[in-house]
Amino acid sequence: MRHVIALDVGGTGMKAALMGADGELLHRARRTTGRERGPDAVIESILGFAADLCAYGERHFGEPASAAGVAVPGIVDADRGIAAYSANLGWRDVPLRDLLSERLHGVPVALGHDVRSGGLAEGRIGAGRGADRFLFVPLGTGIAGAIGIDGRVEAGAHGFAGEIGHIVVRPGGAPCPCGQRGCLERYASAAAVSEAWAKASGDRDAAHCAKAVESGDTRALAVWQEAVDALADGLVTALTLLDPGTLIIGGGLAEAGETLFTPLRAAVERRVTFQKLPSIVPAALGDTAGCLGAGLLAWDLLGTPSVPAVPAVPAVPAVPAVPASEVTA
Numbered sequence: 001m002r003h004v005i006a007l008d009v010g011g012t013g014m015k016a017a018l019m020g021a022d023g024e025l026l027h028r029a030r031r032t033t034g035r036e037r038g039p040d041a042v043i044e045s046i047l048g049f050a051a052d053l054c055a056y057g058e059r060h061f062g063e064p065a066s067a068a069g070v071a072v073p074g075i076v077d078a079d080r081g082i083a084a085y086s087a088n089l090g091w092r093d094v095p096l097r098d099l100l101s102e103r104l105h106g107v108p109v110a111l112g113h114d115v116r117s118g119g120l121a122e123g124r125i126g127a128g129r130g131a132d133r134f135l136f137v138p139l140g141t142g143i144a145g146a147i148g149i150d151g152r153v154e155a156g157a158h159g160f161a162g163e164i165g166h167i168v169v170r171p172g173g174a175p176c177p178c179g180q181r182g183c184l185e186r187y188a189s190a191a192a193v194s195e196a197w198a199k200a201s202g203d204r205d206a207a208h209c210a211k212a213v214e215s216g217d218t219r220a221l222a223v224w225q226e227a228v229d230a231l232a233d234g235l236v237t238a239l240t241l242l243d244p245g246t247l248i249i250g251g252g253l254a255e256a257g258e259t260l261f262t263p264l265r266a267a268v269e270r271r272v273t274f275q276k277l278p279s280i281v282p283a284a285l286g287d288t289a290g291c292l293g294a295g296l297l298a299w300d301l302l303g304t305p306s307v308p309a310v311p312a313v314p315a316v317p318a319v320p321a322v323p324a325s326e327v328t329a
Contacts, residue, residue, distance in 0.1 A: 001026070001061040004302070005053050005068035005104075006295030007046070008114060009033065011088035014049055015287070018057050018065065019295035021304065023125065027056060028291075039090040046070070046096070047103045054104050068100060069110045069298030071117035071290045077159055081111045084159075110297035116153045116162065117293030118285070119146020122248050123153070124296060126284040131246040135238060136283070137164060138251035139231075143185040147242060165189065169233040187230035190252040196223045210256035225263070227253075232267035239268075240275055250283030257282070 003026055008015045012035060018027040031049050034041045050068060058064045074086030081097025097111045112120075119136035123146075128134040134148040143165030147154040154161050165185035166178050173182030186192055190206045197209040200219040212220030235247065253260055265280050285292060 002063070002066055003057055003061055004295055004298035005050055005057070005065045005107075006291050006298060007050060007053075007068065007070045008117070008290035008294055009042075009046060009070065009072045009089075010114070010290075011035065011073065014046065015291045016049060016053055017291050017295060018053060018061070019292075019298070021299070023295075025292075025295075026061065027053075029053070033089065035089055039094075042089050042091065043094060043096070043099065047099060050100055051103050054107070065104070065107055067108045067110065067298040067301050068104060069112065069117075069294035069296070069301070070096065070100060071112045071114045071294040071297075072096065073114045075159060076111060076113040078111055078113065078155060081109070083111065108301050110294075110301045112294060112297045113155070113159070114290045115144040116146045116155060117297060118250070118289035119148055119162075119248075119293070120153045120296055121285055121289045121293035122146075122250065122283050123148035124151055125292065126289065127248045127281050128246045131244075133242070133244045134246040134248055135162075135164075135242055135244040135278075136248045136250065137235070137238075138283070139189055139249065139253035140251040141189060141191045143189045143234075143251075145238070148244075164234055164238050167234045167237050169230050169237075184230060184234035188227045188234065188253075193223060193227050193253065196226065206253065207255070210253075210259050213256075213259055224259075228260070228263045228267050232264060232271055235264075235268055236271045236275070239272075239278055243276065244278050247278045247280045248283050249280065250285075250289065254282050 003018045003020050006017045006019050012033055014031050014033055016029050017025045020026050034045045054065050072083050075084040077084050083091055083094040083096045085092050097109045100109045101107060122128050122136050123134050132150050136146040145162035145164035147162050166183045168180055168182045169184045170182035174186040175181050176183035176186050193206040193209055194204045198204040200223055209220050209223055213224045269277060
């Protein structure tokens with residue numbers, strides 16, 4: 001059975017799958033990155049995991065993977081196949097595409113940015129399926145974005161397109177690690193909400209803040225409204241520039257559901273003047289988006305730019321590491 005390797009590398013863990021030509025996930029597995037042992041150990045973990053997945057596919061599906069797609073965090077030069085920088089993983093200028101292709105005995109490899117890969121999946125087979133222009137914004141520790149155009153995701157001239165988290169929404173405000181002050185992610189990310197909720201209540205859990213909002217806690221309502229207002233300001237700037245038909249919101253804060261989406265839709269609507277209001281919808285693929293996007297990158301590399309048989313895929317529960325009897329470590 002023809003298939004590709006899909007691998008999504010995070011700060012501490014990796015999610016992987018073998019994806020069939022119709023988009024079916026034939027096999028799934030997770031491993032740690034081993035980042036506590038340093039960047040070289042992370043690279044070896046990625047290479048070893050990919051090789052083990054390739055061997056698993058050959059044993060169980062009768063042939064090795066036709067290609068591999070890998071999504072990684074940080075700054076990515078996808079054209080040259082280089083993982084340029086990741087603060088969390090500690091690497092610089094890693095020729096990851098070539099290293100993986102060599103470990104996989106010449107299998108072609110596509111390297112992508114984790115958020116843009118997630119956006120590709122959400123746009124093509126998730127919440128934005130059928131939309132020719134969309135913006136995917138995951139609200140996690142930080143805030144990033146993926147600009148979708150006709151089934152692909154725009155990386156920009158230098159690989160920085162979509163960095164909506166560094167739109168300044170509060171000039172002269174809180175300092176951001178990027179060097180600016182008042183960036184969107186300092187007010188509307190899950191980390192920002194956690195920080196503000198901790199100051200208000202002593203509790204650092206953004207999910208608890210959302211629950212407190214639902215119960216009418218005035219402290220939580222103030223924290224939540226500040227985040228929603230900042231997010232609406234940033235999103236209106238983005239939609240003014242990009243004019244997306246669909247705005248897909250994902251990440252940890254989106255798990256609050258209508259506690260987020262009802263006030264956010266209202267806040268965005270209050271701010272638009274001449275702009276066309278996009279559909280504002282929750283992401284559909286959960287934490288599988290990056291892995292699915294990596295698989296789509298691999299199929300694109302083979303000249304199969306779409307997998308129309310794939311329905312919207314629900315979030316996949318945590319999958320234990322591949323058993324030793326199936327894949328050698």
